[in-house]
Amino acid sequence: MEEKKKSILDYDTVALDEENHALVIIDQTQLPYQTEILSLTKQEDIWNAIYLLQVRGAPAIGVAAAIGIYLSAREIKTADFTDFYQEFQKAKDYLDSARPTAVNLSWALNRMEEVVLKNKEKTIPEIVERLHQEAVEIREEDIWVCKTIGEYGLTLVNPGDGLLTHCNAGQLATVKYGTATAPMYLGQEKGYHFRIFSDETRPLLQGARLTSFELKESGLDVTVICDNMSASVMRKGWVNAVFVGCDRVAANGDTANKIGTSMVALAAKRYGIPMYICAPTSTIDLSTISGEDIHIEERPAEEVVEMWYEKPMAPDGVKVFNPAFDVTDHDLIAGIVTEYGIARAPYTESLKEIFKKKEEALKAEEKDT
Numbered sequence: 001m002e003e004k005k006k007s008i009l010d011y012d013t014v015a016l017d018e019e020n021h022a023l024v025i026i027d028q029t030q031l032p033y034q035t036e037i038l039s040l041t042k043q044e045d046i047w048n049a050i051y052l053l054q055v056r057g058a059p060a061i062g063v064a065a066a067i068g069i070y071l072s073a074r075e076i077k078t079a080d081f082t083d084f085y086q087e088f089q090k091a092k093d094y095l096d097s098a099r100p101t102a103v104n105l106s107w108a109l110n111r112m113e114e115v116v117l118k119n120k121e122k123t124i125p126e127i128v129e130r131l132h133q134e135a136v137e138i139r140e141e142d143i144w145v146c147k148t149i150g151e152y153g154l155t156l157v158n159p160g161d162g163l164l165t166h167c168n169a170g171q172l173a174t175v176k177y178g179t180a181t182a183p184m185y186l187g188q189e190k191g192y193h194f195r196i197f198s199d200e201t202r203p204l205l206q207g208a209r210l211t212s213f214e215l216k217e218s219g220l221d222v223t224v225i226c227d228n229m230s231a232s233v234m235r236k237g238w239v240n241a242v243f244v245g246c247d248r249v250a251a252n253g254d255t256a257n258k259i260g261t262s263m264v265a266l267a268a269k270r271y272g273i274p275m276y277i278c279a280p281t282s283t284i285d286l287s288t289i290s291g292e293d294i295h296i297e298e299r300p301a302e303e304v305v306e307m308w309y310e311k312p313m314a315p316d317g318v319k320v321f322n323p324a325f326d327v328t329d330h331d332l333i334a335g336i337v338t339e340y341g342i343a344r345a346p347y348t349e350s351l352k353e354i355f356k357k358k359e360e361a362l363k364a365e366e367k368d369t
């Protein structure tokens with residue numbers, strides 16, 4: 001049994017238990033009421049954990065998928081590559097079907113598949129070991145990515161600023177630091193005193209349940225507000241910048257993020273407040289041309305009308321629409337903060353520049369090793 005730690009941030013959001021060959025996650029559907037750690041070995045349990053948002057947030061979903069597909073590869077009992085690859089692809093397609101919007105899920109699975117193909121001349125045990133290393137690398141990389149996003153994000157704000165965020169793009173959506181919360185945590189380390197407003201984020205309340213929880217546990221000044229209050233808080237002059245995460249950034253900068261983000265962006269535009277998307281390059285999908293092409297996940301009606309209420313809050317049988325995400329138009333976005341710099345409009349060009357910088361950095365890294 002995991003010993004009780006002092007803060008939720010002392011627990012691993014998502015990790016590989018090397019000894020028991022298991023994916024270990026915090027069950028985020030139980031937060032903030034109780035901290036339950038799940039140790040998952042079965043593919044269907046991992047699929048369910050992603051679908052039910054027990055593990056959630058684009059980067060954390062990508063890490064969970066990488067670990068999950070490695071665990072699945074360990075169980076493929078054959079010495080023949082063709083058979084192995086066939087079983088691997090089945091497992092990959094299965095995990096990929098858990099949620100459609102966050103590109104990190106397919107990004108991580110595709111990266112693991114590349115490892116298989118790159119090592120197809122090796123023995124199956126050697127391929128599985130390479131998958132193991134890649135899953136660990138994807139997880140470790142996320143820490144550097146989020147910290148660097150935090151450093152770039154800090155260049156956009158002042159020590160005493162009011163910040164607003166929507167949903168949870170915090171440490172609970174990543175391995176460490178979060179994306180939208182990375183500037184907040186790094187600012188705290190520098191002695192900054194941000195006043196943070198966290199939208200509750202209906203219907204699943206990631207902002208109230210998760211963001212306010214992790215920020216408060218870290219000693220940050222956080223205030224929970226209802227989603228319909230964000231414009232009013234902006235109008236009062238309490239917000240100097242908005243930082244949110246993302247689930248898929250299209251080539252033109254249109255961004256899918258938790259439902260309600262586009263309303264925050266519209267209000268921020270009205271009040272002249274910069275809206276920043278904190279986006280690991282793993283969440284930027286240049287093959288998706290614009291927001292029109294992003295598949296928005298729709299989720300069960302119960303999440304809207306029954307969750308958190310003693311009795312359903314709408315008449316029985318009434319129609320319910322429950323899109324998990326919406327698209328913020330690129331012209332409402334002041335900047336896209338990545339681990340290779342801040343992209344500014346026009347995004348079609350600037351995002352390509354970011355990937356060029358990434359490619360150059362990776363090439364230089366390869367040369368050094």
Ligand SMILES: CSC[C@H]1O[C@H](OP(=O)(O)O)[C@H](O)[C@@H]1O
Pocket residue numbers: 053056057058059166167168169170173174178179180206244245246247257258259324
């Ligand atoms: C660090 S990006 C997290 C991103 O993912 C969340 O969605 P969900 O809670 O459904 O996984 C939300 O859109 C966050 O902004």
